[in-house]
Amino acid sequence: MPTPVIEVEHLHKAYGSTVAVEDVSLHVMPGEIFGVLGRNGAGKTTTVEIVGGLRHADAGDVRVLGLDPRRDARRLHEQVGLQLQESELPGRITVREALDLYAAFYADPADPASLVADLGLTEKADTQYQRLSGGQKQRLSVALALVGNPQVAILDELTTGLDPLARRETWGVVEAVRQRGVTIVLVTHLMEEAERLCDRIALIDAGRVVATGTPGELAARATAGQVLRFRPSAPLPAGLLDRVPTVTSATTAPAASGSMPAEVSGSVSDSRSGTASRPASGSTPDGVVEVRGADNVVQDVLVALHQHGIRPLGLQLEQGSLEDAFVALTGRASADAGPSVTAARAARRAKNREA
Numbered sequence: 001m002p003t004p005v006i007e008v009e010h011l012h013k014a015y016g017s018t019v020a021v022e023d024v025s026l027h028v029m030p031g032e033i034f035g036v037l038g039r040n041g042a043g044k045t046t047t048v049e050i051v052g053g054l055r056h057a058d059a060g061d062v063r064v065l066g067l068d069p070r071r072d073a074r075r076l077h078e079q080v081g082l083q084l085q086e087s088e089l090p091g092r093i094t095v096r097e098a099l100d101l102y103a104a105f106y107a108d109p110a111d112p113a114s115l116v117a118d119l120g121l122t123e124k125a126d127t128q129y130q131r132l133s134g135g136q137k138q139r140l141s142v143a144l145a146l147v148g149n150p151q152v153a154i155l156d157e158l159t160t161g162l163d164p165l166a167r168r169e170t171w172g173v174v175e176a177v178r179q180r181g182v183t184i185v186l187v188t189h190l191m192e193e194a195e196r197l198c199d200r201i202a203l204i205d206a207g208r209v210v211a212t213g214t215p216g217e218l219a220a221r222a223t224a225g226q227v228l229r230f231r232p233s234a235p236l237p238a239g240l241l242d243r244v245p246t247v248t249s250a251t252t253a254p255a256a257s258g259s260m261p262a263e264v265s266g267s268v269s270d271s272r273s274g275t276a277s278r279p280a281s282g283s284t285p286d287g288v289v290e291v292r293g294a295d296n297v298v299q300d301v302l303v304a305l306h307q308h309g310i311r312p313l314g315l316q317l318e319q320g321s322l323e324d325a326f327v328a329l330t331g332r333a334s335a336d337a338g339p340s341v342t343a344a345r346a347a348r349r350a351k352n353r354e355a
């Protein structure tokens with residue numbers, strides 16, 4: 001197993017009587033995009049500023065590339081690129097001047113021209129900072145974080161305030177940075193961003209890590225689990241789905257009512273779901289069956305159907321989302337439980353339908 005690039009153990013930090021970070025532990029592995037996800041005020045920025053050597057912890061251990069940010073600050077700054085929230089530059093400095101200025105701080109900087117090209121800023125190289133769009137400013141701030149050829153880049157709320165198009169462009173930039181072999185810590189409160197970009201995520205709430213895992217793992221921990229919908233090519237034998245151990249609930253609805261079966265009285269014989277629902281078994285070929293479950297439920301249901309020569313027509317699959325996980329793990333909705341999440345879900349559903 002490779003050595004983690006960043007090791008944080010039981011970090012604690014208070015500002016006077018405000019505890020910003022109660023107890024945070026996390027490990028970031030080489031080459032990954034690691035998300036630090038949480039609502040505003042959860043303690044994300046304080047955590048990464050301590051990792052980047054900008055603040056000192058009250059308690060806990062931090063190692064970045066084997067260095068102690070407090071004792072080895074100078075060496076750390078050569079290896080870690082920081083893009084911080086709301087970093088502003090003088091309005092009249094041009095893109096090229098800013099990069100040359102930052103490059104001068106390093107013994108072995110990246111070539112500013114190629115960085116500008118990689119980040120799609122070549123045409124703006126001689127444009128003043130004050131004349132850049134929000135997305136261009138963010139791309140410049142990523143370029144400045146990378147000009148020292150760092151092994152680790154910390155990107156804090158990179159896309160906050162950007163319109164959806166600029167946000168997507170910036171996501172492409174983050175992926176391109178990873179392609180250069182840079183390990184990335186991405187601080188965000190946006191579920192869609194974390195889901196789209198991150199290999200693993202630490203979900204932080206009230207100064208504590210409440211869960212760590214891949215977006216899929218976190219989503220699977222949410223109660224929703226996985227959902228399948230299909231029209232059986234023939235009536236389901238009685239009790240067929242109830243006997244599949246990974247199924248937690250199965251319902252059926254007339255096809256005419258759409259793909260969202262109504263929950264109706266009666267219950268499946270398996271009480272694990274705790275949900276009142278009409279048994280799907282015995283449904284007609286016209287009905288849409290909705291099955292919920294965990295782990296291998298998709299495979300298990302398809303095998304059970306196959307054994308009875310039944311085909312799942314119009315099969316749709318839906319994973320529990322990171323938003324579901326956030327609510328399940330913190331007991332409240334995220335800050336962005338709005339259109340962006342809805343759009344992400346719609347896109348995912350559309351993708352599932354195509355599959």
Ligand SMILES: Nc1ncnc2c1ncn2[C@@H]1O[C@H](COP(=O)(O)OP(=O)(O)OP(=O)(O)O)[C@@H](O)[C@H]1O
Pocket residue numbers: 015018019020021038039040041042043044045046047189
């Ligand atoms: N310099 C400071 N002095 C006093 N309190 C602070 C300071 N910096 C942060 N805090 C407080 O510490 C808590 C955690 O803040 P932090 O910025 O680390 O959270 P965050 O998750 O990054 O939130 P945001 O996304 O809003 O920046 C908040 O209650 C914040 O008000």
